[in-house]
Amino acid sequence: MVKNYEEIYRKSELYWGAGPSDLVKRFAELAPTGAAVDLGMGEGRDALYLAGLGFTVTGVESAQSGVSKCLGIARKKNLPVKAISADVRTFPIPKNRYALIVAINLFQFLTKTEARNVIDRAVAGLKRGGLFVCESFTIDDPHFKAHKKKSHEISPGTFRDSSGNIYSLYNYGEILKMACGGQIGETSEAKLRPVYYSEFDYYDTTHGPAHWHGVVDFVGKKL
Ligand SMILES: C[S@@+](CC[C@H](N)C(=O)[O-])C[C@H]1O[C@@H](n2cnc3c(N)ncnc32)[C@H](O)[C@@H]1O
Numbered sequence: 001m002v003k004n005y006e007e008i009y010r011k012s013e014l015y016w017g018a019g020p021s022d023l024v025k026r027f028a029e030l031a032p033t034g035a036a037v038d039l040g041m042g043e044g045r046d047a048l049y050l051a052g053l054g055f056t057v058t059g060v061e062s063a064q065s066g067v068s069k070c071l072g073i074a075r076k077k078n079l080p081v082k083a084i085s086a087d088v089r090t091f092p093i094p095k096n097r098y099a100l101i102v103a104i105n106l107f108q109f110l111t112k113t114e115a116r117n118v119i120d121r122a123v124a125g126l127k128r129g130g131l132f133v134c135e136s137f138t139i140d141d142p143h144f145k146a147h148k149k150k151s152h153e154i155s156p157g158t159f160r161d162s163s164g165n166i167y168s169l170y171n172y173g174e175i176l177k178m179a180c181g182g183q184i185g186e187t188s189e190a191k192l193r194p195v196y197y198s199e200f201d202y203y204d205t206t207h208g209p210a211h212w213h214g215v216v217d218f219v220g221k222k223l
Pocket of ligand 1: 005016021039040041042043044045046060061062063066086087088089103104105106109110
């Protein structure tokens, strides 16, 4: 379980904003039609957007308040979103089912082994031509230096803070390697062909005081 999202989502305003994330907005329509999953959906901004595009959406979120908020909006807007309170680390993803699986700003809250396991199961869960879309934080994120100083580094780039929360910052190319295999261009049947990959610094003005992030964006297609 992660910091105080349970409490944050109980407030009436939308913490992550009403519109979809930039990455999902940009790439969702490249996916085939069908079923989609939003892993760590928060208040469901992407899940709701995808339902509006015609995907049959399941949203998975550990904070019950986020799930309830998403379901409330879905009801009001008459959007068919199935929102589930569950842990992405154990949530079963049926094989070859989904047109689109998104995980926006989730993997920083998992150990890298857990993230890899979720990615492997997401890849297996995509149907041929399906897209996996994810965003997380790199070692250029200011959290990296802060955690190096004050948290326990349990494995390279993964920290446990004094409250027991896990925080992972991804090295250059690490997510790409997890999703696509060893070498760029070298893909196995189980992995993804990279469609888009970027590591960049981002000045975030969407919530709280403006702040910088080191961001990694990845979009891959199931071959
Ligand atoms: C930074 S927020 C992003 C929310 C949403 N994807 C968005 O972009 O608006 C990360 C979310 O992942 C959820 N989360 C973290 N670890 C999780 C886990 N193991 N299982 C399910 N949800 C989790 C958190 O509760 C939080 O809502």
